[in-house]
Amino acid sequence: MNIVPETATNQAAPLSASLLKNIHAYWRAANYLSVGQLYLRDNPLLKKPLKLEHIKNMLLGHWGTTPGQNFIYTHLNRTIKQHDLDMIYISGPGHGGPAVVAGTYLEGTYSEVYPAITADEDGLKKLFTQFSYPGGISSHASPQTPGSIHEGGELGYSLSHAFGAVLDNPKLIVACVVGDGEAETGPLATAWHSNKFLNPLTDGTVLPILHLNGYKISNPTVLARITHEELEQLFRGYGWNPIFVEGDDPMVMHQLMAAALDEAITQIQAIKQRADNNDLARPRWPMIILRSPKGWTGPKTVDGQQIEGTFRSHQVPISVSASAPAEHLQQLESWMKSYHPEELFDNNGTLKAELTDLVPKGNRRMGANPQANGGLLMHDLRIPEFRDYMVDVKDHGITGEGDVHVSGRFLRDLIKLNPDNFRIFGPDETVSNRLEEVFAVTDRQWNAGIKEHDEFLAPAGRVMEMLSEHQCEGWLEGYLLTGRHGLFNCYEAFIHIVDSMFNQHAKWLKMTLEIPWRRKIASLNILLTSTVWRQDHNGFTHQDPGFIDHVINKKSEIVRVYLAPDSNCLLSIMDHCLRSRHYVNVIIAGKHPSPQWLNMEEAVDHCTRGIGIWDWASNDQDCETDLVMACSGDVPTLETLAAVAILREHLPELKIRVINVVDLLKLERQVDHPHGLNDKDFDSLFTTNKPVIFAFHGYPWLIHRLTYNRTNNHNIHVRGYKEEGTITTSFDMTVLNEMDRFHLVMDAIDRLPQTGSRGTYLKQSLQDKLTQHKEYIDLNGEDMPEIRNWKWQQ
Numbered sequence: 026m027n028i029v030p031e032t033a034t035n036q037a038a039p040l041s042a043s044l045l046k047n048i049h050a051y052w053r054a055a056n057y058l059s060v061g062q063l064y065l066r067d068n069p070l071l072k073k074p075l076k077l078e079h080i081k082n083m084l085l086g087h088w089g090t091t092p093g094q095n096f097i098y099t100h101l102n103r104t105i106k107q108h109d110l111d112m113i114y115i116s117g118p119g120h121g122g123p124a125v126v127a128g129t130y131l132e133g134t135y136s137e138v139y140p141a142i143t144a145d146e147d148g149l150k151k152l153f154t155q156f157s158y159p160g161g162i163s164s165h166a167s168p169q170t171p172g173s174i175h176e177g178g179e180l181g182y183s184l185s186h187a188f189g190a191v192l193d194n195p196k197l198i199v200a201c202v203v204g205d206g207e208a209e210t211g212p213l214a215t216a217w218h219s220n221k222f223l224n225p226l227t228d229g230t231v232l233p234i235l236h237l238n239g240y241k242i243s244n245p246t247v248l249a250r251i252t253h254e255e256l257e258q259l260f261r262g263y264g265w266n267p268i269f270v271e272g273d274d275p276m277v278m279h280q281l282m283a284a285a286l287d288e289a290i291t292q293i294q295a296i297k298q299r300a301d302n303n304d305l306a307r308p309r310w311p312m313i314i315l316r317s318p319k320g321w322t323g324p325k326t327v328d329g330q331q332i333e334g335t336f337r338s339h340q341v342p343i344s345v346s347a348s349a350p351a352e353h354l355q356q357l358e359s360w361m362k363s364y365h366p367e368e369l370f371d372n373n374g375t376l377k378a379e380l381t382d383l384v385p386k387g388n389r390r391m392g393a394n395p396q397a398n399g400g401l402l403m404h405d406l407r408i409p410e411f412r413d414y415m416v417d418v419k420d421h422g423i424t425g426e427g428d429v430h431v432s433g434r435f436l437r438d439l440i441k442l443n444p445d446n447f448r449i450f451g452p453d454e455t456v457s458n459r460l461e462e463v464f465a466v467t468d469r470q471w472n473a474g475i476k477e478h479d480e481f482l483a484p485a486g487r488v489m490e491m492l493s494e495h496q497c498e499g500w501l502e503g504y505l506l507t508g509r510h511g512l513f514n515c516y517e518a519f520i521h522i523v524d525s526m527f528n529q530h531a532k533w534l535k536m537t538l539e540i541p542w543r544r545k546i547a548s549l550n551i552l553l554t555s556t557v558w559r560q561d562h563n564g565f566t567h568q569d570p571g572f573i574d575h576v577i578n579k580k581s582e583i584v585r586v587y588l589a590p591d592s593n594c595l596l597s598i599m600d601h602c603l604r605s606r607h608y609v610n611v612i613i614a615g616k617h618p619s620p621q622w623l624n625m626e627e628a629v630d631h632c633t634r635g636i637g638i639w640d641w642a643s644n645d646q647d648c649e650t651d652l653v654m655a656c657s658g659d660v661p662t663l664e665t666l667a668a669v670a671i672l673r674e675h676l677p678e679l680k681i682r683v684i685n686v687v688d689l690l691k692l693e694r695q696v697d698h699p700h701g702l703n704d705k706d707f708d709s710l711f712t713t714n715k716p717v718i719f720a721f722h723g724y725p726w727l728i729h730r731l732t733y734n735r736t737n738n739h740n741i742h743v744r745g746y747k748e749e750g751t752i753t754t755s756f757d758m759t760v761l762n763e764m765d766r767f768h769l770v771m772d773a774i775d776r777l778p779q780t781g782s783r784g785t786y787l788k789q790s791l792q793d794k795l796t797q798h799k800e801y802i803d804l805n806g807e808d809m810p811e812i813r814n815w816k817w818q819q
Contacts (some may be wrong), residue, residue, distance in 0.1 A: 039283045048099060048279055051380050051789065054131060055095035056322055057157045057364040059123035061149065062156035063088060063341055064357060069149035070366055070374055075358040080345050085157035086164045087120030088340040092321040093236050094124035094202055096282065098391070101200050104286045105385045109436055111196045114189055114391040115175045117183030117213075118204030120340075123156065125166040125173060125392075131376055132384045134171045134392030138542050146374030168536040168543060172392035174399070174506040178530050181210030182499045184233060187505020188219040191229030192489075193445045197507075198230045198293065205248050206241035212495035214528075216445040217263040219496065220310055220472040224484045225294070225300035227445075232291050233265070238319035240336035249316070256314065266292065266309040271316040273334075273676070278317065285313050302321065305484050307472045325358050327353070327749065376780060399508035400544025406510050407442040411435055411600040415625040416592045421641055422666070422817030425621040428614045428659065429554050429755055431592040432599050433462035439603070440487045441466050448504060451499040451514040458514050458554045459616040463488060469776040494522040502530050510547040510603065516555040517613065518569040527551075531579040531609055534634065539608065545607040554616045556722070557746050558660035558759065564752040570723035570745075576611050577690065577727075581698040583607070586689040588722055589614040591621045592663040593628035594687060613722060615659040617755075620817065622662065635688030635700060638710065642666055642817075644673065645680035653711055657686035658722025661745075664689065664759055665720045666817055668769035675787045676780055684710055692731040703737065713737050716776035720764055723743035742772055756808040760798060767791040 040048065061069055063086040064255045066184060094116060105112050116125050130137045130152060135142055142148045142155075155161030166173040175186045187201035207213050220230070239249040248256060253269070260267045269283045272278050289311040296308040320338020325331065328350070334341045343360070345353045371377055388394055395401040406539070414435045416425055425431070440463055449455060449463060456464075465514040468486035475482050489500055494515060501511045530549055537543040553572065560567045576584050585608050589595035595614045602610040622639070623631060631637050640646060652672075656665035662685060672679055686692065692700035711717055713736045721728050725745035732738050749761040759765035771791055774784040 029374070033576070038280045039287055040280055044103075045279055047379055047383055048103060048283075049275060050629060051102075051131070051383050052096055052099045052275070053364040054366075054369040054376060054380060055099060055124065055127040056092050057361060057369065058127035058130060058149075058366075058430040059088070059091045059095060061153040062086065062123045062126065065153040066158075066346060067150060069153055069774075070146055070370060071358065071361060075361075075421055077345070077354060080354070081154070081158065082346075083157075084341045084345065086123060087340050088123075088173055088342050089238060089319045089336075090118040090204060090236065091124045092323065093317045093778065094118070094121045094239055096278070096317065096321070097106070097128060097200070097202055097234055097236070097315065098124060098128040100282045100286055102384055102389065103283065104290060105389055105391070106383070108290050109389070110198055110290070111252065111389070111394070112198045112391060113174065113190070113199055113394045113397045114172060115183050115187050115199055115201040116173070116177055117175070117180070117202050117207050119177050119180050119207065120164045121177065122162070122164045122166055122170065123268075125170050126152070126156065126162070129171045129390075129392030131380075132390045132392055133381075134390050136255070137393070138171050144375050149374050168533055168540055169349065171393060172390075174397050174503065176529065176533060179525060180204070180207040181212035181495070182502075182526060182529070183207065184216035184219065184231070185496050185499020186503035186506065187231045187233075188216070188223070189500035189505075190507045191223070191231055192448065192500070192504055193227060193509065194229040194507065195227055196229060197703065198232055202234045202236050205235065205237045205246035208235065208248055209246065210631060212493070212499065215493050215496060216499070217265070218491070219261070219500070220264050221307065222470055222489065222491070223310075223472060224470060225296050226305060227485055230290055230297075230310065232293070233406070235312065235314045237314060238321075240319050241336070242337065242339050244334045244636045245336075260312065260314070264307070264309060265312045267312050267314050269316070273318050275322070282315070289313060305472075306783070307491050312669055313561060322363070324356055327356065339361050351611070359485070387635060396507045398542070398544055399506050399546045402508035403544075403547060404446060404508075406439065406447060406603055408600060408603060409435060409438045411440060411596040412534075412625050414596055416621050418593065418621045418624040419764065421622050422620045425592050425619055427459050427616050427618055428589055428592040428595045429616040430459040430462070432595050432614070433460040435596055435599060436460060437462045437466050443510070447510045448487050448489055448501075449512050450501045452494050452497050452519070453490050453492045454516060454555070455488055455490060455514060456683070458516075458552075460514060476555045477774050494519060495526065498523040498526045502526070505546050508546065512550045512552060512603075514552040514554065516567065516574065517553040517557060517727070518555075518567045520551065520553055520572045521569060521575075524572070524575055525575070527609065528579070531583050531720055534583050534607055534609070535580045537734070548602060548605045548608040548610050550602045550610045550612065552612045552614065554614055556613060556615060556660075557750075558658075558722070558756055559615060559617050560752075560758070565750055568746070568750050570613075573611065573613070573689065573723045574727050576609065577705050577731075579609070581690070581693070584609050584611070584690075585700070586611045587613070587687055588689060589660045589687065590656075590659050590685055591619070591623060591628070593621070593623055593625045594632050596625075597629050597632040598687070609737060613658065619659055620663055622666075626719045631685070632687050636684065636686045636691040636702070636710070638686055639683045642669060642683040643681060645682045650679050650680050650682045650712060650715055652777060653684060653715055653717040654769070654773070655684040655686065655711070655717055655719040656721075657689060657719075660755075660759065661720035662723055664766045664769060667766035667815055668718075668773070670772050670817065671791075672773060673768060676783060679777070679780070689731070692728065694734060708736055711735070711737050711741070715740060716773070717741040718769055718772050718776070719743045722770060742774065742776065744769060754802050754806075754808045757798070757802055760795060767794055
């Protein structure tokens with residue numbers, strides 16, 4: 026497909042004299058509120074001479090990006106009202122909180138959400154005092170801020186969230202402010218390519234506004250220091266049509282910004298009209314590049330150093346305290362009075378009527394738009410009956426076709442039932458991860474060039490793939506935050522790329538649980554496969570199960586971890602997770618053919634419990650157990666049952682209990698996690714004094730961490746991944762990490778002195794087996810027949 030060019034035809038002066046005057050006044054009001062948030066705890070309208078007692082004891086926050094964002098927010102209000110737009114605002118620069126709080130307060134949303142923050146002098150005092158203050162709000166566009174779906178505490182994800190938000194949202198425009206420091210991050214630099222994935226007919230529009238103010242914390246920014254020509258070529262090369270707004274004279278800049286936004290909306294409407302006429306050629310979407318001084322309208326100099334237009338305006342530009350120079354207080358007062366608050370607010374502290382008239386009405390206000398509180402818009406998925414996709418397990422241990430492959434059929438029909446409410450996201454791995462069944466009903470959405478030999482590419486599709494875990498995660502988060510549902514599938518080792526993104530989303534979920542007006546959203550569901558134990562041709566680089574360790578650090582009310590032992594359990598888990606709300610669900614499952622242990626009824630019962638004894642594999646039903654063999658994960662389950670078979674064949678007098686763990690956080694105490702077992706139930710399963718051999722999918726110390734305060738912890742011996750392995754056979758991976766059936770049996774013998782000489786001889790024979798195994802795979806390149814063909818026969 027060819028890119029369709031757009032031509033900018035900005036009007037010179039779209040604002041009338043009266044409108045220009047009022048817009049400038051509104052911007053001054055937003056700047057005044059922003060400075061007040063940084064400094065004041067009293068005297069909010071400066072009706073009295075400013076004194077130190079009116080100043081916060083700790084001055085925290087960021088000024089540098091704020092006036093530019095106030096400028097943008099003010100002009101977006103005018104554009105929304107003029108064109109009746111459905112628009113939300115994403116603040117990408119890291120500390121734009123004062124601007125978004127000021128914008129939502131002036132439009133009235135803030136006082137509606139927080140009635141104590143009234144639109145008067147008392148409300149202003151509370152608004153100022155709470156900012157970056159104990160018990161108050163943070164310096165970002167945090168979950169407490171109306172209209173926000175993006176905190177920006179960590180930079181790089183604003184544009185990804187914006188694109189996720191507009192998928193299947195054809196009328197929505199996301200105005201996404203990208204800071205020039207943020208633009209240097211890897212995720213943001215890649216996110217510019219998201220325009221190749223939008224369908225102009227069925228998706229909404231992202232309007233990026235690159236805010237070039239020249240500096241990060243203390244360094245210049247790359248994009249602000251290249252030439253105008255190079256900057257334009259860069260973004261035209263990305264497929265955008267950049268519209269420039271550059272300068273520092275406010276009255277000129279107001280006209281330029283108004284013209285730029287009018288032109289951008291004209292281009293967007295033209296693109297949408299062509300799409301309505303079935304012209305889906307990839308458009309060159311507009312973007313705005315705003316170049317303005319950092320710390321615009323702030324103090325010019327302080328202590329002889331330039332502030333406005335330099336990195337020194339990044340945080341709090343004037344220090345004001347008992348130990349600071351006395352003239353700083355006077356400088357702050359002069360700065361604040363330069364906005365002429367008496368012209369903006371009446372004597373009660375309420376914004377004057379001619380300025381409130383600039384604000385869009387009702388839900389058209391960016392702070393009140395329900396798209397930024399996605400739980401208000403969310404509809405339940407139509408979910409097919411997962412039991413209809415079951416594997417018929419007549420005998421425990423029959424060979425399956427791959428657990429994820431079976432769930433692919435379930436997801437295929439889920440997509441059919443939810444054509445505009447569910448998407449699958451992944452970094453070029455949907456087929457590799459054995460979810461290829463979904464392509465029977467959908468394509469990958471793709472709006473760049475398509476060649477004859479390509480597969481599953483179309484302008485519209487329910488699968489989003491880009492070889493960037495950051496984009497897939499960010500798109501999905503934006504999709505969820507605006508009220509829809511999805512699934513992210515990824516190779517287990519490489520999900521670590523989004524460790525920090527997961528952190529931020531989990532924190533968002535945790536915070537929004539504490540905010541009454543926020544509504545719960547669909548869970549972030551992450552399916553991890555291509556796991557550590559089956560990397561036959563990839564090797565050491567593809568081995569890392571440690572995302573589980575990272576996830577369980579987060580608040581217990583947010584995170585869940587499930588390890589599916591077989592296909593029927595995975596179907597039950599998938600159904601549960603897709604119905605859930607406001608969690609991060611991490612699902613680990615295998616994609617290779619593997620034994621199937623439970624029929625559907627058994628699987629549902631087992632997954633509902635989350636942990637349980639497999640009585641058909643145990644033989645301690647009517648007596649005291651000698652040994653607990655526990656497992657979590659598909660390969661650990663296989664090796665545990667193979668070990669149990671060896672023990673029962675050679676040491677039949679042993680009484681063995683087999684426990685499988687599906688819901689990993691069942692191992693925590695109930696007081697620490699809502700899924701955790703109480704001590705009595707844990708002890709009834711794992712005993713208080715018997716040895717426990719635990720085969721675990723991940724790093725073994727995680728099990729010790731989860732069970733450190735249990736009665737029998739000192740008897741729990743865990744085998745798991747310990748950073749060994751390369752390109753080898755699947756069974757050899759377990760051998761190299763000493764989680765294979767032979768090591769598990771030897772561990773049991775070491776902890777069961779009653780096995781006596783028979784145990785000693787069995788242990789020696791298993792050591793010999795390990796030697797034979799190594800010789801066999803080196804010669805034949807595959808596992809021994811007794812390994813490959815092993816079946817459960819107890």
